[in-house]
Amino acid sequence: MSLARTRIAVAALLVAGATALATPAQAAGGHRALSHFDDGSFETPKAPANAFTNVTTGQSIGPWKVTAGNVDLIGAGFWQAAEGDQTLDLNGSTSGTVAQSFTTVPGTTYSVTYALAGNPDGGVALRTGRALIDGQAFQDFSFDVTGRTRAAMGYVGRQFTFVAQGTSTTLSFTSTVAGAYGPVVDDVQVKECKPCCG
Known part of the structure; x- marks a missing residue:
């Protein structure tokens, strides 16, 4: 050459x-880098229409992992979803926890929003749970299912913020009520604040 x-x-x-x-x-x-947070509406995999799939500790729902107990992935048509077709009941046969890890920028503030309701089919009226960041409780939540039905779940919006401590952050949702009827979450979103409000 x-x-x-x-x-x-x-x-x-x-x-x-x-x-x-x-x-x-x-x-x-x-x-700035954006967080890589996926499937906050629990759309993958598909649960049977008008039915649900029980998912136990160690199993996954798309990018979410069940880290304790068990949960029910609710299929399209079983009850009203806040967004998309599917939702998550944080209680299967007992209370459960789901978690997802995603990329973050240390020192950056992020906003978490989600839609909250409760399984209206039985159990005590008040469904309770907790949202956690890296294992630390960030928000306790409760939802009263009195008067709610599968066709009118009555979703309410919840929001909180956190400052990322590392390049990866884990968001978890856990039920704090016993039995087979738990809080229902859907439409979970994580976004970088620019700026944050609240």
């Missing part, structure tokens, strides 16, 4: 390397 061709090849490699190094910053908007 001639000296001229060698110089051209080296120049091409340098340009390619500079482009590759610039790509992550461009993808992140030049200075």
